[in-house]
Amino acid sequence: MPFAKLLLSVFLLLLLLQPSFAQNxxxxxxxxxxxxxxxxxxxxxxxxxxxxxxxxxxxxxxxxxxxxxxxxxxxxxxxxxxxxxxxxxxxxxxxxxxxxKETTTELGEVNVYANESFKTVIGNVDSKGGNTMNLSFGDKVALFIPNLGIQHGYVTKFRYFAKPNFGLEDHYTEPFLIQLYSVDSVHGNPDKSLLKEALLLKANKRNKWNEFDLSQYCIPIPSNGIFVSFSLLNQQEYNYQEKYIETYSVLEQKRVPIKRVVSPKISFSMNIYKNLHNWIYREKSRKWSEFPASLGTFMLGLEVQVYE
The missing domain is CATH 2.60.40.1120 (Carboxypeptidase-like, regulatory domain)
Incomplete structure (x- = not known):
């Protein structure tokens, strides 16, 4: 009887506390x-x-x-x-x-020419995503995009292909960072940041290209090309999204729930472009190294406003 009264007291206490939890x-x-x-x-x-x-x-x-x-x-x-x-x-x-308040785009640093202009997409342009690549927390990947003869033009959009994984159907909506870099003229790796700080973004379309407006930053295309990068946050920054997900267990031969910190993955296509080069930055080593082009091309790109 005393034990039953104790259980009843705990139950009533939880009922009393429930509204205060909701107000948190x-x-x-x-x-x-x-x-x-x-x-x-x-x-x-x-x-x-x-x-x-x-x-x-x-x-x-x-x-x-x-x-x-x-x-x-x-x-x-x-x-x-x-x-x-x-x-x-x-x-x-x-x-x-x-x-x-909306930001007014100022083109003071961009030379606008009287003759015609057009927009063009540079970088990976595949219409379908291939595989996805796992990155450790804090890692980055970057795709080198040559200038392609653009003398007067600036970046208007960042493009990223979001592909969900089996068992992680919603991971592609988690946030990631993007940055644009100039090219190191000696080693060919990403050099100076072209955005004052990396931008935090998230995809909202699955198995499609996601585009993000960068026109307000008025970034011209350097004559020797540009790098566009995708990077993960660190594990502490993703911990708020820690949750149970389902995955397939080989040992148990069935789908089982496990607790995991969910983060997005970088998509790449099997098409190999001659002038596009992949680079990867590992947080542990803190240095860039070229990623084998034979494995494919990272599905990153830019839209550029070109003035003729």
């Missing part, structure tokens, strides 16, 4: 300040000074867990095409809405 999560929406009816999809929300971050969903919403984030924390909200802002968590408790 705050739902916040990110919207376009110029049009309040339009949600901002894929905005990055990061705690300043810590490794915790979130991404807004297809309706512009994300959730703050007050068990992890406290009201004295500051959040940095960024998204391509919008001005970054910083806001205190305490300011969101009573007004759970964030407004981002």
């Amino acid at each position: 999560t705050i739902k916040i929406q990110v919207i376009n300040a110029n049009n309040h009816h339009v949600p901002v999809v894929g905005a990055t929300i990061q705690t300043i000074g810590r490794r915790y971050f979130m991404l807004s969903n297809e309706n512009g919403f994300f959730e703050l867990d007050q068990m992890i984030i406290n009201k004295n924390d500051s959040l940095k909200i960024t998204c391509i095409g919008f001005q970054a802002i910083t806001i205190f968590v305490s300011d969101l408790l009573n007004h759970p809405l964030i407004q981002l």
Whole structure:
């Protein structure tokens, strides 16, 4: 009898605590300040000074867990095409809405010519994804793209082919970093970063090319070519997505659930392009090395606005 009373007491206590647990999560929406009816999809929300971050969903919403984030924390909200802002968590408790202002593209550093212009896609242009490659946390891959005779042109879009894996059907939606590099004239490896900081992105189309607008950065194509890179975050930054997934067990001859930190994978096609060269950067060795072209070509690319 005493044991039964103890169980009943614990059960009642859990019922009493349940509402307070529910209140620990705050739902916040990110919207376009110029049009309040339009949600901002894929905005990055990061705690300043810590490794915790979130991404807004297809309706512009994300959730703050007050068990992890406290009201004295500051959040940095960024998204391509919008001005970054910083806001205190305490300011969101009573007004759970964030407004981002659109960034006006300034072409002051780009010479615009009076004659005709056109857009062209450079890099890997395959219509279908081949295989995918596993990367360790913090690793990068880069694809060298030659100039192709472009004298006056700048980058308008980054292109990445997202291919889901068997047993990891939703891993392709996890965030990754991109960067553009100049070419080392001596060794031919990625050299100086062309973006002030790597951009955090995530794909939303499976088995298709995903495109991201980079026109606001006004990056000209260097005469000796350009590198476009894809990299994973470190394991601590992916831990917020740690979850149980299903995979096939050879020993048990069936699909079993396992706990795994989910991260995206880089896709590559079996087509080998003469002028495109793969490079890989390992976090452990902290250096770039050329990846065998015989294995295929990383499915990365750029769209360029060309002025004739």
